[in-house]
Each structure stands twice: as C-alpha cells, then as structure tokens.
Amino acid sequence: MKKILTILALIVAFGLNSQTLTNPNFESWGTSTTYYTDTLPNNWWPFYCNTVRPTTDSYQGTYATRIQGWFACGIAPGVLVNGQAPVDYGNYIESGTPFTSKPAAISGFYKYTDVTAGDSAEVTVILKRFNTFSMKRDTIAFSTKTLPPSASYSLFTVNLTDLMPGVMPDSIIIMFNSSKYYMFDMTTMALPALYIDRIVLPETPTGITENNNVLIGSVISPNPFSGEATLAIDADLSLYEKVSLQIFDTQGKKVMEIGNITTNIVTIHPEHLAKGSYVYCLSGNSALISKGKFIIQ
Structure with missing residues (x-):
C-alpha cells in the first residue's frame, strides 16, 4: 500500500x-x-x-x-x-x-x-x-x-x-x-x-536527493506519446552497475521492465500498455537513480 x-x-x-x-x-x-x-x-x-x-x-x-x-x-x-x-x-x-x-x-x-x-x-x-x-x-x-x-x-x-x-x-x-x-x-x-x-522541463532534475541518493536528470520525449518514445539520461551510465528501467501504472503495478541498460538513450515501445499515466523508475547500483512520469495517448 x-x-x-x-x-x-x-x-x-x-x-x-x-x-x-x-x-x-x-x-x-x-x-x-x-x-x-x-x-x-x-x-x-x-x-x-x-x-x-x-x-x-x-x-x-x-x-x-x-x-x-x-x-x-x-x-x-x-x-x-x-x-x-x-x-x-x-x-x-x-x-x-x-x-x-x-x-x-x-x-x-x-x-x-x-x-x-x-x-x-x-x-x-x-x-x-x-x-x-x-x-x-x-x-x-x-x-x-x-x-x-x-x-x-x-x-x-x-x-x-x-x-x-x-x-x-x-x-x-x-x-x-x-x-x-x-x-x-x-x-x-x-x-x-x-x-x-x-x-x-525534465522529469528528474540532476542533483535532487531522495533517500540519501542524488538523482540524475532524465527526460522522456515526446510526452505524451502514442507510438514510441525515448528516455534520455543525463549521466555516464558506465559509472553504474545493473541499470534497469521499471514502469508502473497508477495502481503501483509494475507493467514493464527493461534491463541491462548501457546507453543514455532508451527506446520505449508501449504496444501492450493501455492509454493513461505511468511512472518510471531508473535504478543502478541497487538504488533509485532517476524517476519521472509519462502519458500514453
């Protein structure tokens, strides 16, 4: 809950x-x-x-x-x-x-x-x-x-x-x-x-701190979108281990995950996701490193 x-x-x-x-x-x-x-x-x-x-x-x-x-x-x-x-x-x-x-x-x-x-x-x-x-x-x-x-x-x-x-x-x-x-x-x-x-306006400005972790900047573009979108990450991901992206619906259910991310640009294909609002969380080094939200039209 x-x-x-x-x-x-x-x-x-x-x-x-x-x-x-x-x-x-x-x-x-x-x-x-x-x-x-x-x-x-x-x-x-x-x-x-x-x-x-x-x-x-x-x-x-x-x-x-x-x-x-x-x-x-x-x-x-x-x-x-x-x-x-x-x-x-x-x-x-x-x-x-x-x-x-x-x-x-x-x-x-x-x-x-x-x-x-x-x-x-x-x-x-x-x-x-x-x-x-x-x-x-x-x-x-x-x-x-x-x-x-x-x-x-x-x-x-x-x-x-x-x-x-x-x-x-x-x-x-x-x-x-x-x-x-x-x-x-x-x-x-x-x-x-x-x-x-x-x-x-970035979903997560660089330097924001959450649970003692300094978050890095990230932007989903376009947003809202209906086809596909890209997540751009403002950081050198070689400094992080096991970087992954989790996407949650408004009920808190994880509906998508992309693992082993090594590049600053990640393409999101939402074919199986319904229209609505979603939250994404980017993790690395076993901790949250960025977050934001997007809308599928």
Whole structure:
C-alpha cells in the first residue's frame, strides 16, 4: 500500500508542476524583415541577422534550430533568445516569455560542432519577476551551462539556482550562445554551429536527493506519446552497475521492465500498455537513480 501511495503522490506532484514553454520544439517558423530577411523560430529572436536557420537535422519532429555566427569585419555571434526582441536591441535581459512556475531545471537536446579546439557553446536560463516597488524586473533564479562538442544529439540539463525562495516568477529567459569564446577557423573563417531541439522541463532534475541518493536528470520525449518514445539520461551510465528501467501504472503495478541498460538513450515501445499515466523508475547500483512520469495517448 505504501508503494502505491508513493507512486500516486509522484504523479500528482509532477502534474501540478507542469508548465508550457513557447515553441520549445522549434517546429513553428516565420519570416522577419526587421533588418534582413530571416527565417526565424516563432517567439525567438537572434542577436544578429543570418545567424539562425531551421534545419531538418532534428532530434525529434521536423525541425530543429541551427545557430552559427559569421565573420565579416568582426564577429557576429550566434545568439538566440526566447520572446520578442526588446526595444533596446541586444539587451536580452528585457526579453523572455510569460512563465509562472519555478522548475528546478530546464532540459533540451543539442549537438555542437566546434571549429577550433577549446571552444564551447553555452545556455543561460533566467527566471524574472516584475517588482512593482522598484519598477524593475528581479532575477528569481539563474544558471548557465557550458555545452561541449557533441557529434550527435545529447541531453543537457540546466539546474537553476533559486535566488529568492518563496517568490514565483512571471517570465523566463532562455539564451543560447553558439560560441562561448568567439573562436573561428583562421582558414575558412567559419564559426562553430550549435543545434538545439526539444526544450523541456525534465522529469528528474540532476542533483535532487531522495533517500540519501542524488538523482540524475532524465527526460522522456515526446510526452505524451502514442507510438514510441525515448528516455534520455543525463549521466555516464558506465559509472553504474545493473541499470534497469521499471514502469508502473497508477495502481503501483509494475507493467514493464527493461534491463541491462548501457546507453543514455532508451527506446520505449508501449504496444501492450493501455492509454493513461505511468511512472518510471531508473535504478543502478541497487538504488533509485532517476524517476519521472509519462502519458500514453
């Protein structure tokens, strides 16, 4: 009975914390002619023209976004920010989209091709709230994560630092920078390219502790789903022994198990599972290492 109540509580908690990000899968694109005719993801804006393009080289779905700076008389960095471009163009801190939750983390999928050894990409997440007393936007939570080179799509998780406990935000700013150090190839003058897809709220943010175990980040995408889905795990599984995935229904009954997991991406085929909500638990070293929930439509 205790096991069933724990799983039901987990489902309720995740449901209450769900929020919606704006165009997080980069499936919606439009044309901007502010300074230059650009095809841009809707509700996102670049620092410079001709630095952001749609690409069919996606993690899931039809499109992802490709961010790459270019070199002319100087470097036009590849920077993409959610929301609408502010009047003070380039002042990303005045951008963002409405958001009223305070998640512990934001996740997504990326791949990154550097052109000079030592460079990296970067993602910054800021939660803001307008202060009616100071008439300014306070920073509620903040974090930056470096994205190292990756030839194929990998999961990244940005764990947020809560700067104002108990205060909820009214907006979120997500900024991607394709070149942290603005390094370029001296022969071709090319800058590195960053691909971003499927920004989500992770089911289990890295660093959460349960029963003295530090849980690792994991994301199921798409979610909800009806065909198949993938579980992406933000950890080096070679550090764990006997990694397995257990799936439970809302009554606490184990309905599926996948053992001997050695890769960070696990495909879930739910052919024999009914529509509804499920909880997954990932275990390794004889302990729980990640958990979350998903919905089959």
